[in-house]
Amino acid sequence: MSEHRVNLTINGRRHAATVEARMSLGDYLRDEAGYTGVHLGCEHGVCGACTVIVDDRAVRSCLILAVQADGAEVTTAEGLADSDGTLHPVQQVMREEHALQCGFCTPGIVMTLAALTGGQDKADEATLMNSLSGHICRCTGYQGIRRAARRLAAEPGT
Amino acid sequence: MNAPQLPQGLGAARYIGQRVLRKEDPRLLTGRGQFVDDISLPGMLHCAFARSPIARGNIVSIDTSAAKDMPGVHAVYTQADLAHFNAQMLSFFLLPPEVEITPLAGSRVCYVGEPLALVVADSRALAEDAASLIEVEYEELDPVVTLADARAGPPIHPGTSDNVSAEMGDEELDDDLAATLNGAAHLVMHKVVHQRISQAPMECRGVVATRDGNEELTLWITCQSPHMIARWVSLSLGLPQTAIRVIAKDVGGSFGLKNHPWKEEVSVILAALLFGRPLKWIEDRYEALTTSNQCREAEMTLQAAFDAEGHLLASHGDYACNNGANPQGPDNNIAVHMFLWAAYKMPAYAFLTRGYYTNTMGLAAYRGPWALESLIRETLLDKAARKIGIDPVEIRRRNLVTLKDQPSVSSMGIPREDITPAECMEKLLQHFDLAAFRKEQVAARAEGRYLGFGLATYVEPTGSAGSMPVMTGELAQIRIEPTGKVTATMSTHSQGHGTATTMAQIIADRLGVAYEDVTVFEGDSARGGFSPGAAGSRQGVIGGGAAISAADLLAAKVKTIAAHLLNASAETITINGGMVHVAGAPEMSRKLGEIAAIAYGEPDRLPPGCESGLEVQHRYQPPPMTFTSAAHACVVEVDAETGFVKILRWISSEDCGTVINPAVVEGQISGGLAQAIGMVLLEEMPFDARGNPLAATFKDYLLPAISDIPEFEFVHANTPSQALGGMRGVGEGGAIIGPPTLVNAIADALSPFGELPDTLALPLTPTKLLSVIEGRDLTAHSAPAPVVVSADVPASEPAPAAAAPAGEVRVEGAWDMVLKTPMGPQGMVVTFAIVGSAVSGRFDSPEGTQEFSGGTLEEGRVRFDLKVEKPMKITLKYDLQFDGDSVSGKCKMGMFGSAKVSGTRKV
Known part of the structure; x- marks a missing residue:
């Protein structure tokens, strides 16, 4: 199995590692870098639980190899809140709207919403709902997730 | 949304009944949950399984040499290596199976995906590589796949005379019942074929097992109660329960699947005992869909007789479920019959119920395991209403048990004291203008749009305790620390249920402290005490009662100590905001933490005979059963061109007694409803004729997405139950009442095209609905072709119950x-x-x-x-x-x- 050197930034910290070519970014983030908030729900790109932000875009970390993230800036759910514990606006709204139960799919949903509401071109409600259809939640029936997305679409951009 | 009302006697409730933010959420939202795959131990190795590619056959040989020789592989185990442990594969009720079930397949395989060898390697990837090198020679036999196969085919398990795993009821109809059925003004027959479902929690199963010294075992495992796992493993392996520590801080959903360990988890535990290093197995989604226990597959025929006005006279049900080969409980779902007519004035009911073994994945529990009773009853009632020519509301008004009809006992012996399905329905109709909808429906049909209204009512047994060994009371241990902080260890467990929140709300209210100052610990068998955890919608009811009674005991102790210290009488003491107050003497107020510091550290200052410390425990034993009632309604539009169903509106009117946290209650109902919508429209685990599961990814097994689920509206009715605090369970209800509500709406929408087929086969895919719209018969759609059974394995006749005696028999x-x-x-x-x-x-x-x-x-x-x-x-x-x-x-x-x-x- 061939091994490759990668350098990347995760949640603002620089990481250098040697990875097998077949290792997914999700496995690398969890098992090598220690970001266990990246949850692997299906490993075939349907459930969305493993979503992280790679260079400002929401990406399913099970469908990209670690070697492909060489040089990238990666953000996981661990990297959104302030160091004093203040939640990111997406996390805060999801908490207020009871948008989670077991919390397994949650980091992926947080990252998709953060990617789509964080930048200059904030997505509208319809775009958020379309994007959320790429996340499976087995607990909540999506009620709080929908309410949170609506609020995020209505709030002014950052 | 209605503000929930509190029952009398709950005192000043600042938190109970409020949408308090969950304590679990900051951790889970920031990726700091602790799920089993997040555990990594020094020296830990990884496991993967070699699995059977055939559904039925004898194992001739297993060659593991190539796998063992692979670099990075440490061990390969087969059942021959594990057999000496004699691990018992117990049911949820802790009973051994009556057919042979072993952790790994021994001399035979009985379903596709059955694990037959376990590889221990440096990484999961290497373990999978090695598993693929294991060569197995089989003597393949024709599998028994469907219920029809099971009835006609040879017994799949040695030592059995047929494939019936459990049977109850009577085959012959009682003469009186037959006369009533056949002589009635209306006799309605209805059949439901419920597809097989995958519980599909977002976190697959997993276990990390490590032997600590010679006798002790620590497990991190996906489960519904660490205490239940500890007891199950202790009984299975014959170890002391205290020697087994089970930790499960966060579990990513379960819904019945993770009630107790099964073949894979037990194999890993045994391998860890053998190998002596920590082992991890994390199920991947392919394994989860194709080899985890599954649920639901059943069919039922129900007859119900009505008089000319639509009053129920008598009924008969014939039920059969496909338990698969190695079910967690090989039962016949007697609860279907117990609760079928529990909410209705049904004078006479009889049944026949059977469970069958087949060469498919074994069944396990799933949210409302008996739910077929509500699906078949409520869809039959709508069918009957159309036949008799009355409204779906009216047929229920004529037959539901109302509060005025209670106390009474159902024809199956279920006592009814405070069920309110009729009242829930009337409350629901205040929030839905049915007459206006009917006008809209007529107008829409004129435009070629097909709207439908669906209604269903039901009752659900919750909070069961005391009648079965594992269904115990719940334990609360509460401590006020000298810091003034309150900590509680509970027997409850959350796989998303939010018990750390709801129990803290109760404790804060009852003790008079701030919610922020209460922390609830669960998820570790070394803390708290036994309960089966999240099983049977019980934690709010029983855990809530335990939290109330323990907090009250602790508050009483605080008052006794404070009265003594402050030279006041106990009746004048109140606790509020974490402070102890004396009526009329504000200068005497003390922080709760100060009282605690004295209680622990200065026992000489305590009243005579008062035990030092400020901590209590109480195990609450509730009434044997607490009923939750509900009525749901939904409106759908069925596209006559495509057969697609769009849900336009959904209203839940449920009576769950005291609501601890409306957001948690609505969350439970919503989650159940989403699963219900999945069962009716999308989800299906099909098998081919050789027993191969055909849904191996989430592209084949369709789970509802946000675009499939409407917004739910909630009307809360609140009749306090007889349990302490007045709670009623809500964990399973949505998954039980959701399916008939949606099916009834679809049938109503399509009524211009005629009835749905006599056999209602789920899921109602667009193809099936188009067959109704276009008048085609697709009844047999998706049923596997019948299997030809091997000629050399003759189908054996079940032994007659009373064979003729052979000569003199010694009974003594x-x-x-x-x-x-x-x-x-x-x-x-x-x-x-x-x-x-x-x-x-x-x-x-x-x-x-x-x-x-x-x-x-x-x-x-x-x-x-x-x-x-x-x-x-x-x-x-x-x-x-x-x-x-x-x-x-x-x-x-x-x-x-x-x-x-x-x-x-x-x-």
């Missing part, structure tokens, strides 16, 4: 017998004493000893009655035929119908 003495009860097979030793034709004797079982007399012996046939008190008062009528050294027959168990008895002479 002790016999090992097994009674197939609704909770699984029950072993016992029965000793007979014979005087002439008079029979007396004694039953010995783990539950105790019981004597009987007054029986008769006639040509090897022994009949006698046994009166038992537990789990309920019932007279068991035994009818046994003795033949040589074997005995077989039936036990008539009152309203439960008949159960099979078999046995051999004790040697």
Whole structure:
């Protein structure tokens, strides 16, 4: 199995590692870098639980190899809140709207919403709902997730 | 949304009834949850399984040499390596299976995906690589896949005479019942074929197992209660329960699947004991979909007779479920019949119910395991209403039990004291203008748009405790620390249920402290005490009662100590905001933490006889069962061009008594409803004729997405239950009442095209609905082709219950017998004493000893009655035929119908 050197930034910290070519970014983030908030729900790109932000875009970390993230800036759910514990606006709204139960799919949903509401071109409600259809939640029936997305679409951009 | 009302006697409630933010959420939102795959131990190795590619066959040989030789591989185990542990694959009720189930397949395989070897390697990837190098030679047999196969095919398990895993009720219809059914003004027949479902929690199963020293074992495992796992593993392996520590801080959903370990988890635990290093196995989604236990597959035919005005007269149900090969409980779902008509004025009901073994994945529980009763009853009622020519609301008004009709007992012996399905329905109709909808429906049809209204009502048994060994009360241990912080260890467990929040709300209210100052700990078998956890919608009801009673005991102790310290009488003391106050003397107020510091550290200052410390525990034993009632309605539009269903509106009107946290209650109902919508429209785990599962990814097994689920509207009715605090369970209801609500709406929408097919086969895919719209018959759609069974394995006839005796039979003495009860097979030793034709004797079982007399012996046939008190008062009528050294027959168990008895002479 061939091994490759990668350098990347995760949640603002620089990481250098040697990875097998077949290792997914999700496995690398969890098992090598220690970001266990990246949850692997299906490993075939349907459930969305493993979503992280790679260079400002929401990406399913099970469908990209670690070697492909060489040089990238990666953000996981661990990297959104302030160091004093203040939640990111997406996390805060999801908490207020009871948008989670077991919390397994949650980091992926947080990252998709953060990617789509964080930048200059904030997505509208319809775009958020379309994007959320790429996340499976087995607990909540999506009620709080929908309410949170609506609020995020209505709030002014950052 | 209505503000929930609080029952009398709950005192000043600042938190109970409020949408308090969950304590769990900051951790889970920031990726700091602790799920089993997040655990990594020094020296830990990884496991993968080699699995059977065939559904039925004998293992001729297993060659693991190539796998063992692979670099990075540490061990390869087969059942030959694990057999000496003699691990018992127990049911949820902790009973051993009556057919052979081993952790890894031994001499035979009985479903596709059955694990037969376990590889231990440096990484999961290497373990999978090595597993693929294991070569197995099989002698393949034709599999038994469907219920039809199971009825006609050879027994799949050695030592059994047929594929019936459990049977109750009576095959012949009672004459009176038959006369009522056949003589009624309206007799409605209805059949439902429920597809197989995958529980599909977002976190697959997993376990990390490590041997600590010679005797102790620590497990991190996906589960519904760490205490239940510790007890199950201790009984399975014969280890002391205290030697097994089970930790499960966060679990990513379960819904019944993770009630207890099964083949893979047990194999990993045994391998960890053998290998002596920590082992991890994390199921991937392919394994989860194709080899985890599954749920639901069943079919039922229901007949119901009505008088000319639409009043129920009598009913008969015939149920069968496909348990697969290695089910967690090989039962016949007796609860379907117990609760089928519990909410209705149904004078007479009889049933036949059977579970079958097949060469498919074994069944396990899923949210509302008995839910088929509501689906078939409520869809039959709508069908009957259309036939009789009355409204779906009216047929329920004429037949539902109202508060005025209670107390009463259902025809199946279920006591009804405070169920409110009729009241929930009336409340729902205040929030939905049905007359206006009917006008809209007519107008829409004129435009070629097909709208439908669906209604369903039901009751659900929740908070069960005291009638089955594992269904216990719940424990709360609460401590006020000298810091003033309150910590509680509970027997409850959350796989998303939010019990750390709801229990803290209760404790904060009852103690008079801030919610922020209360922390609830669960998820570790080393803390708290036994309970089965999230099973049977019980934690709010029973855990809530435990939190109330323990907090009240602790508050009373605080008052006693404070009264003594402050020279006041206990009645004048109040606790509020974490402060202890004396009425009329504000200068005397003290921080709760100060009282605690004295209670722990200065016992001389405590009242005489007062135990030091400020901590209590209480195990709350609730009433045996607490009913939740509900009525749901939804509106759909079915596209006549495509067959697609769009849900336009959904209203839940449920009575769950005291609501601790409306957001948590609505979350539970919503999650159940989403699963219901999945079951009706999307989800299906099909098999081909060789027993291969055909849904291996989430592209084949369709889970509902946000675009499939409407916004739910909630109307809360709040009739306090008789449990402490007045709560009623809500964990399963949405998954039970959701399916009939949606099916009824679809049937209403399509009524211009005629009835749905006589056999309602789920899921109602666009193809099936188009067949109704276009008048085509697709009844048999998706059913596998029948399997030709091998000629050399003849189908055996079930042994008749009472065969002719062969000569003189010696009955006198002790016999090992097994009674197939609704909770699984029950072993016992029965000793007979014979005087002439008079029979007396004694039953010995783990539950105790019981004597009987007054029986008769006639040509090897022994009949006698046994009166038992537990789990309920019932007279068991035994009818046994003795033949040589074997005995077989039936036990008539009152309203439960008949159960099979078999046995051999004790040697």
